[in-house]
Amino acid sequence: MSELDSVRQQFTAGWHSRIHTAQPVIYLGTASCGRAAGAMETRQAILEALQEFDIPANLIEVGCIGPCYLEPLMDVALPGLPRISYANVTPAKAKRILKSCLVDSDLQPGMAAGHFGTDDFTARTGIPRFFDLPMLKPQVRIILKNCGLIDPSDLGSALDAGAYTGLAKALAFGPDQVINEVKISGLRGRGGAGFGTWKKWDLTRAAQGHPKYVVCNADEGDPGAFMNRALLEGDPHAVLEGMIIGGYAVGAREGIIYVRAEYPLAVERLRLAIRQSREAGLLGENILGSGF
Numbered sequence: 394m395s396e397l398d399s400v401r402q403q404f405t406a407g408w409h410s411r412i413h414t415a416q417p418v419i420y421l422g423t424a425s426c427g428r429a430a431g432a433m434e435t436r437q438a439i440l441e442a443l444q445e446f447d448i449p450a451n452l453i454e455v456g457c458i459g460p461c462y463l464e465p466l467m468d469v470a471l472p473g474l475p476r477i478s479y480a481n482v483t484p485a486k487a488k489r490i491l492k493s494c495l496v497d498s499d500l501q502p503g504m505a506a507g508h509f510g511t512d513d514f515t516a517r518t519g520i521p522r523f524f525d526l527p528m529l530k531p532q533v534r535i536i537l538k539n540c541g542l543i544d545p546s547d548l549g550s551a552l553d554a555g556a557y558t559g560l561a562k563a564l565a566f567g568p569d570q571v572i573n574e575v576k577i578s579g580l581r582g583r584g585g586a587g588f589g590t591w592k593k594w595d596l597t598r599a600a601q602g603h604p605k606y607v608v609c610n611a612d613e614g615d616p617g618a619f620m621n622r623a624l625l626e627g628d629p630h631a632v633l634e635g636m637i638i639g640g641y642a643v644g645a646r647e648g649i650i651y652v653r654a655e656y657p658l659a660v661e662r663l664r665l666a667i668r669q670s671r672e673a674g675l676l677g678e679n680i681l682g683s684g685f
Contacts, residue, residue, distance in 0.1 A: 395561065395681075396683075397560075397561040397681055404548050404552055404673060407547070407549050408547055408550045409549075412470075416449050417448065417470065418450065418470040418476075419452050419453070419468065419469055420455050420476060421436055421452065421466070421467050422455055422466040423454040423455070423456075424623065425457075425622060425626060426457050427465050430481075432465040434483075435483065435487050436454075438483075438484030439491065442492070446495060446496055455541050455544060456545050456623065457540055458541025458627075459529060459532075459541065460480075463480035463506060465483075466478055466479070466480055466482065466506070466541075467479050467482040469491070471495075474510070475509050475510025475511075477500060477520060478505065478509070479501075480506040500518060500520070507522055507523030509524075536631065537624065539554045539627070539628045539631065543628060545628060545666070546662060546665055548673060556628075557681075560637055560638055563641055563642070564681055564685065568641060571638065571641065571642040572594050572595050572598065576589070576592075594639065597644075598642065604645070605644050606647050606649055607639045607640045607643065607645045607648045608648070608651065609632060609648065609650040609651065611625060611652040621652075625652065625659035626656075629659075629665075629666035630666050633670055
């Protein structure tokens, strides 16, 4: 068993017990956009409804899945069925949906925004697939692929979705091959110059000065800039993994993240992810037994 497999086995058990259960699982988007739309009030209504109906269920908070105009988004997953997403869920609407789904066994297809199952489920219920929504269908989600689907506060949730798999591969490759893989990928910077990422890393690795650092600029100062906040809130381990791979490739031993203080939720979830990664041996000395 590899070091990563051992870590994954240790930390995913708790996550599996939360989602692979005979109880209903309710997912609620509580990123900044969801909170601005009233998600925390909806969260309280969910807890009150579960107590009122005397139905045990697991409530999982997730990040932003993309269409902020649909927030608050609440998903209901009944045993044996896929997650069904309901949009613009006010406290009153949350109680109505939960009573219908959990008490009356009525999924309310007319109120559903989409589901995360197969086309067969669409044929049986008339509910479309969530990622077939017009805004989402043309997208190819890479960096944001886990946002809205995993619990950003649970390392096991991230590991179950593949977190740190790329890091394990990078540590097995060696720095030079990592840089070459990035070159082959065609990955470029997000700035206007579109500078080749591999070239940045190659020049930094060749530089004589020490110590070297990896700096993550999570600012959003430019108009139309990529939403770093959404990633930090929804999948902070993706940021950490990328920084560790970059640090390994260029020979850096420290990473620095700049994030705005007025993004308290991003800061909170990022600090938690850093602490979890250290405890799991994914940050710090001798990462995954590699000596790095």
